Amino acid sequence: MSMVDELLKFFYSMGFTAITWQQGIMIVLSCFLIYLALKKGFEPLLLVPIAFGMLLTNLPLAGMMREPVYEMVMEAGKEVKILVDPGGLLHWLYQGIKLGIYPPLIFFGVGAMTDFGPLIANPKSILLGAAAQIGIFMTFIGAMLIDKFIPFISFTIEEAASIGIIGGADGPTAIFLTSKLAPHLIGPIAVAAYSYMALVPLIQPPIMKALTTQKEREVVMEQLRPVSKTEKIIFPVLVTIVVSFVLPSAATLVGMLMLGNLIRESVELQSILNRLSKTAQNDLTNIVVVFLGITVGATAEGEVFLRPQTIAIIVLGLIAFSFGTAGGVLLGKVMHRLSGGKVNPLIGSAGVSAVPMAARVAQKVGQEANPNNYLLMHAMGPNVAGVIGSAVAAGVLLSMLGK
């Protein structure tokens, strides 16, 4: 082989000779997302790994998502599998999503970080967490009907359910359900879910203000009763048993969430549990977030991501968030009437989970109406109920549509 041939061979092994236009766009897009995360502070904890995962998976010829290759060889009359190529790093990390391992682990950490006290103190607020799930189902129907409006886009029933779950405003739940029902859509759905969660402070207030009167927003709620330690410890165990008996498919998410919470609440009884509680809240969650983020980003391969469907998913996701917020606020209004004006309907908007961002938004909008209004703790009730609600909704969809 001549030197020219050698040089040519090297030339063709370089990335830019093999780049497709989709990969080019995705690389630019991932750089833009990194900019948004770092400069604009859009959920940097998640968006940096996601955007970098996107970058890595779209690098031409790097093959970080490639599957392992085996060769079947006859050896002494038997067929033997020989590993030819071990596959890309991201392919193996992706198994945690494909097999549904990372999202429950994140839920474990979320449970250890969540105080269900406000919910236990005001059990009625759990209904607001249920009402906000209407966004999931409305979007599900919307995704099924989309081919009536845009003829060249259509979704199967499993895909529609995965798109609807964006309305649960809960990243891990959305990824969990999508990995079971429509794994090829994980990229767009996760990107839509996490983008809208970062945009909650922009999306929710106009809807909240449109649906409530100034007088309703000004309502100051009674202080919550103190919750005893015993109640806080019994709560996670009870919820796990009740939810899993009724809806076994929700057991994975709810079970892990409640295990984290039980460890958190038991620290005062057995201080040695503090080690587990701290690990769940910090180290474990951080590690899983890195793996989850990078592999979610890695599913956004240009050829799959750059399709009209992705735009439809992102628009439908916005509809899901808006309907969820509206559902919560409207039930909040009903409760406002029934309670004789004691409930501020704004706390209903926090029912879309997105902990604790949605509760902060309720606090902020309430305080704009009345500077003496502190809704944060009241909004945390529906907020944490929303996490349980969206896990239950995911369980329903999984049990009806799962294979």
Place this chain on the structure above:
Amino acid sequence: MDTNKLLYALFITALGMVIVFALLMLLRYIIELMRVIFEHKNKKEKDHAVIEVLAHTPMPLESEQKKADMDDNELVVVLTAAVMACLGGRNDIVVRSITRVGDSTPVWAKTGRHEQMLGRL
């Protein structure tokens, strides 16, 4: 898309919302039941509780929370104990009067505090 599929989707939606509501309603009543059980227990132990508050005074918050369902004498005892604890366990204090002070914080100070809090949220 055929009508059957849409009907099935509507069916899932209806059933889904019903299950979500029913399950969370069930949880709500279970939490209420839990409260009833523990409030009942707490009432029995209430007399002990006040003494306990006296014994472990370095938590003035707890005594504040219990304020609502205590009569004034208990309140005086608790507040005295809290003051004593703050002063490092001195027992030569006599409480003569406790007066509720009106909310005299000016609006600008409140706004400032809100902004600070929101900045941390």
